[in-house]
Amino acid sequence: MKEQKAPLTKVQMVEVTSEDEGQRLDNFLMRFLRKVPKTLVYRIIRKGEVRVNKGRAKASDRVHEGDMVRIPPVVVPETKVVTEGEIPLGQLQRIEENILYEDNDLMVINKPAGVAVHGGGGVDWGLIEVVRQLRPLAKRLELVHRIDRDTSGCLLISKKASVLKALQQQIRDNQFEKRYLAIVSGQWPKRKHKVDLPLKKEHLPDGGWHVSVAADGKPSVSYFTLEQHLKGCDLVSVKLETGRTHQIRVHALSQGCALLGDDKYGDREFNKRYRPLGMKRLALHAQFLGFTHPVTGQWMLLEAPLWPDFEKIIAVLSENSTGRVEG
Template identity: 60%
Template structure:
């Protein structure tokens, strides 16, 4: 059972609904219990009874009664090597946000059988950044630039840019056999589907959402091409599906790719999706400056390119 708490609303929490504010403060408490104590008038804001949807203002004081919290499960065990790996992957950090060069094979968050992901590691590394949240996501196998907000106000501003497709997102991808000559744009709507098995699959569909990818060849090899992809929209699996329907799926793509091609490249040491979020640009919500960050290729990807250049 917790003690009575008096929580002052910070500038960062201003504008939040009371119910959402309490759910953040008491993550392990069931929503039904939070709504019950609000409804019974046990939660007060500046000594007055309030409704769950009441918007909070900076400087107000929220009184929360003693609440019985369920026994907290043990924290996920994260090896020191993984903590060090994520710490060393940080490309940029300030008081408001950070940019990470996410390693391939690491999920952005826990769940679906995973006890931890990038965001859980960052919260462990930065315990004082109470409001650290992902601004966008990358597939588990995709490496590269990942943007994380440290404050609710920063997250809100960056999410607005995401909704407007205002972020610069450029990827490097290895496609096989070769990218079609002269094809610089793929403008095909995409629709998400969930199979009976629970697997998520995306396909081109007239009923889908508008999706635009711009492709620019960077290097041509005997077995594949390295292309730069600029996303003008941000749909699930957009690059992977647009590449597949163009006849040049991504190397290492187990869902949309070519099995024989993937097997061939596994023998060359590329055992994952050959997709890297190379460049990320956005307007900083606090400084109002346009920022662009680059993430170097990871060792497996760069080693494969070096090997293929040697084949020339």
């Protein structure tokens, strides 16, 4: 592994082109600061060091063609560069084998749990770095959206700036369909289908996030459907109307049903009890992803098969199973 000083010691003045019209400022910056930890990108925005047309801006602000974006010098003492051969061959093969769909414009991958969507923050590489190594001739590979490191399932990647722009506009217009499978502790409340509670995201000193229900939070809506009673927990499907950070985890917790394997919001003893049965991570899977193909106009609905650990825990805990949970 090579280490180098980050060559980000000069102010950059970047003009927004038509290809990046309407993109969020944080996403726009990350294309120019790929080797900079995500937390540092948000920090320079909050401190006002990033300027759009000489004015302060928020991470969620949209950039427009002709805007002039000032990107400040960023000091990163040591930056690890992912070089060819550094990502384990097994990881490259695993991602290649779990591409659900691919054409000249985009690709959908069944992301494994435990793989971050991008490097940074102490992570040498993420899924996007893997894909860039697998497809070196695709020069504009970008994440269309993100899912948590501990969540498995559908992740959409664009290959062209125009495709990225169109897909992110669909997200803003609530034209994406996102459906998840989750295992929650206890029993899901009867007749509780819609959870409409505002969520507030707060920065933690370690650079992470904590999300809670708060009156001054952003509107957040999730639809939960009970799929199956399990031993000591329930299998639910979740359809998102909004896509806030940790939305499913916090909305489930608000109903007294933390997600199995949730080390951040869940119950430690509950998780410990089920870990011997093979579920050693967050029981959340992005099962379906639906969108309109920006080039063909075709409605696409992709399904990510459950990973073996998720399938196993459902089988063991199903009512017809002989598996028992000791408590």
